[in-house]
Amino acid sequence: MKLWRKSEQRPKAKQSNALNAAISQLWQDQATHDKDSFNHHIVPLYTQLLEQIKQHQTTEAAEQQLIDLLNNTAKACRYRWTLRLPLKRPGSDYRKYEIIYTDALVTAMAVSSLKQHINAPPEQLAEELLPISTLDKLKADPVVWQDWLGYFQQAEQGGLYAVSIQKRPEQKRKKTPTRKPTAIAATLPPQAPPPPGSGRAMLDAIKSALNNGSLSYNLPNDFIQVDREGRTFLEHPKILKWCNDQLQLGEDLKTLKSRFSRLKVLNRSEQGKQLLYGRLNKQDRRRIGYVVGNPGVLWQEAAPAGQFCIETKPS
DSSP, X not given: OOOOOSSSSSOOOTTXXXXXHHHHHHHHHHOSSOHHHHHHHTHHHHHHHHHHHHTTSOHHHHHHHHHHHHHHHHHHHHHHTTSOSSBTOTTOOTTTTHHHHHHHHHHHHHHHHHHTTOOSOHHHHHHHHSOHHHHHHHHHSHHHHHHXXXXXXXXXXXXXXXXXXXXXXXXXXXXXXXXXXOHHXXXXXXXXXXXXXXXXXXXXXXXXXXXXXXXXXXXXXXXXXXBTTSOEEEETTHHHHHHHHHTTOOOOHHHXXXXXXXXXXXXXXXXXXXXXXXXXXXXXXXXXEEEEOOGGGTOSSSOOOOSBEEEEEEO
């Protein structure tokens, strides 16, 4: 995707190659617009932004600021798909807000970049910078607009600022009332941990790492992906290699596969196969792995649905 050319249609740019590479990456990571729509609705935002920044610093510095913004926005968009936006708004239908909150994230980061040079309210800068159609869509839903403005106060509600810096909000654990142990409960032996190296031990290790944040998921190169229905895809054999290293088992993959395959929580195809195919998009490589359909098996709360597509065709 070439957006800055030496032509009459686009402003000239000294770092055109770097700018083109950065905005092409953003188009891929934003994942909400086709190429024509992106060129029509998103690109004018950045060409206008570049011209405005040039009024306050050298061309080289302005272009570098825009390159940095594009790269950071692409990272934020990748991270955005690991969460369900809006945050801190119980009962919101995240599917309804997928596109508009991604646009809200992109535009808020762009306006914030301009705000570094112009001390004016965000809404005023948005009116100067954003296409009128984009601004109208943001304002059409009071919740979206409130959260867009909240970005500039680093508000937790909505989650836009947290996503822009790729910070996962802390989840408040519900307090459970303490109960006095009954005589019957006191006589019950504690539940024994699963045998080391068993399929259950591997599954528990995966669950623990996902919920404490030490194991990444839903980013393009992650071997754990969640689809829109909340099903979790565990890429094979990477997930088994991770378990082998994490639990220091020192086992061969054939043995680990045999143990892991005994788990009753794994989805099967109509043909009884456990390993299914999936991919993030048409450009992504086709992967093979296990599928855990019940979100409660691996997630303490609702599974963080992503963009992954699980195929029904068995391996």
